[in-house]
Amino acid sequence: MEKKVIAFVVYPEVTPLDLVGPLQVLKPLENFGPFEVVTVGERLEPITTDLGMRILPERTFADVPKPFALVLPGGVLGPIQAITHEPLMAYVRSAGQGAEVLASVCTGSLILAAAGLLEGRKATTHWSFLDALGQFGAQPTRERWVEDGKAITAAGVSAGIDMGLALASRLAGETVARSIQAIIEYDPQPPFGAVDWAWVERADLKRSLLTPYVPAIQKILAGRPELLAKLLP
Amino acid sequence: MEKKVIAFVVYPEVTPLDLVGPLQVLKPLENFGPFEVVTVGERLEPITTDLGMRILPERTFADVPKPFALVLPGGVLGPIQAITHEPLMAYVRSAGQGAEVLASVCTGSLILAAAGLLEGRKATTHWSFLDALGQFGAQPTRERWVEDGKAITAAGVSAGIDMGLALASRLAGETVARSIQAIIEYDPQPPFGAVDWAWVERADLKRSLLTPYVPAIQKILAGRPELLAKLLP
Numbered sequence: 001m002e003k004k005v006i007a008f009v010v011y012p013e014v015t016p017l018d019l020v021g022p023l024q025v026l027k028p029l030e031n032f033g034p035f036e037v038v039t040v041g042e043r044l045e046p047i048t049t050d051l052g053m054r055i056l057p058e059r060t061f062a063d064v065p066k067p068f069a070l071v072l073p074g075g076v077l078g079p080i081q082a083i084t085h086e087p088l089m090a091y092v093r094s095a096g097q098g099a100e101v102l103a104s105v106c107t108g109s110l111i112l113a114a115a116g117l118l119e120g121r122k123a124t125t126h127w128s129f130l131d132a133l134g135q136f137g138a139q140p141t142r143e144r145w146v147e148d149g150k151a152i153t154a155a156g157v158s159a160g161i162d163m164g165l166a167l168a169s170r171l172a173g174e175t176v177a178r179s180i181q182a183i184i185e186y187d188p189q190p191p192f193g194a195v196d197w198a199w200v201e202r203a204d205l206k207r208s209l210l211t212p213y214v215p216a217i218q219k220i221l222a223g224r225p226e227l228l229a230k231l232l233p
Numbered sequence: 234m235e236k237k238v239i240a241f242v243v244y245p246e247v248t249p250l251d252l253v254g255p256l257q258v259l260k261p262l263e264n265f266g267p268f269e270v271v272t273v274g275e276r277l278e279p280i281t282t283d284l285g286m287r288i289l290p291e292r293t294f295a296d297v298p299k300p301f302a303l304v305l306p307g308g309v310l311g312p313i314q315a316i317t318h319e320p321l322m323a324y325v326r327s328a329g330q331g332a333e334v335l336a337s338v339c340t341g342s343l344i345l346a347a348a349g350l351l352e353g354r355k356a357t358t359h360w361s362f363l364d365a366l367g368q369f370g371a372q373p374t375r376e377r378w379v380e381d382g383k384a385i386t387a388a389g390v391s392a393g394i395d396m397g398l399a400l401a402s403r404l405a406g407e408t409v410a411r412s413i414q415a416i417i418e419y420d421p422q423p424p425f426g427a428v429d430w431a432w433v434e435r436a437d438l439k440r441s442l443l444t445p446y447v448p449a450i451q452k453i454l455a456g457r458p459e460l461l462a463k464l465l466p
Contacts (some may be wrong), residue, residue, distance in 0.1 A: 106418075181423060185390050190398060
């Protein structure tokens with residue numbers, strides 16, 4: 001039987017936890033159905049991340065022109081560079097239009113939206129970029145993950161694990177998804193409990209998080225004022 | 234000021250989420266104190282993982298002989314091969330003895346224990362290897378993460394995120410740790426709630442998880458009957 005390929009797109013300065021959370025969740029689907037789960041990059045060369053370590057993908061975009069599912073992890077400066085990089089955007093548009101599932105983690109949804117794939121769809125992203133997501137044509141929705149038609153988008157970074165489990169359940173059933181949850185022991189006990197969003201507001205964390213990146217964002221988008229206006233309205 | 238190096242040890246067939254969970258949590262400590270957070274491998278060559286993609290560490294063992302903290306991610310066959318690989322074990326013993334913090338995720342604690350670093354200490358690991366951990370001289374404890382002296386060990390795979398936040402709080406204070414939690418949006422909402430351990434027991438998941446690996450474990454440890462007896466008692 002022909003495999004249904006679940007392709008995780010990697011690109012420079014990706015956030016590894018965005019990638020690895022749902023990848024660790026979805027890889028076992030290879031044991032439960034006609035799935036093949038791979039990482040794809042523009043070239044088979046080491047890709048920088050925001051953690052120092054680099055990643056080597058298994059396939060190129062050209063190797064996987066028609067994936068069953070396309071998954072976009074996010075980052076901070078990575079996705080902003082990505083939306084200006086035509087080889088990546090051409091792949092996301094083409095593979096995404098044909099895919100039966102479009103998934104993202106964190107600011108990966110900005111890449112899907114910039115490719116025109118989330119037009120009018122409910123979607124989410126990291127809380128600090130929700131407004132920007134709306135500028136790119138999606139309907140920003142503040143949930144841990146959001147499903148709208150073929151799109152399933154997760155909130156920031158670690159939310160990719162929850163989204164991955166929801167997607168695993170859709171593709172292979174709840175029993176498989178619950179088994180995977182037990183195997184990766186996703187039984188969270190954050191030391192300080194859930195995120196205290198009132199505390200985040202009081203600490204003005206959005207400003208302190210984004211402000212240091214503004215000059216770099218302006219530099220990356222110097223020749224693309226229409227994108228800059230959407231990202232830093 | 235001399236940097237306090239937090240060294241994440243990578244080795245063939247490591248489980249990426251074990252590595253990347255606490256790495257994504259602890260990397261931002263570089264902005265909040267005299268910390269440097271790096272991945273270390275035996276060589277600067279691509280390292281296989283249990284997900285297909287490979288990882289390129291930034292430093293070699295020889296580059297980082299005396300880390301402030303040593304972090305061991307786990308895996309399935311990876312750690313079993315690791316405890317038979319003397320260059321890695323020599324590094325773990327030597328760097329671990331001098332380190333002020335010994336951390337692990339999942340079966341990474343088996344490597345620490347096999348190196349003699351958890352003798353008599355309370356520690357944890359993936360639920361399917363808790364008995365084996367006791368065979369290697371630690372006091373197995375079923376918690377999300379366990380602190381005993383300089384050792385802080387996490388349960389399976391995703392538990393490294395919780396452990397990382399606890400360690401971040403110890404090293405840089407609760408405000409920093411809570412900020413990192415918000416940045417990685419660790420506000421878990423597993424689609425089926427917490428792991429239902431009674432369901433895991435009923436599904437006999439430990440047996441179905443480990444049985445397929447038994448022949449490979451026996452092969453890896455063919456010349457090391459004393460290790461085989463501890464891992465598959």
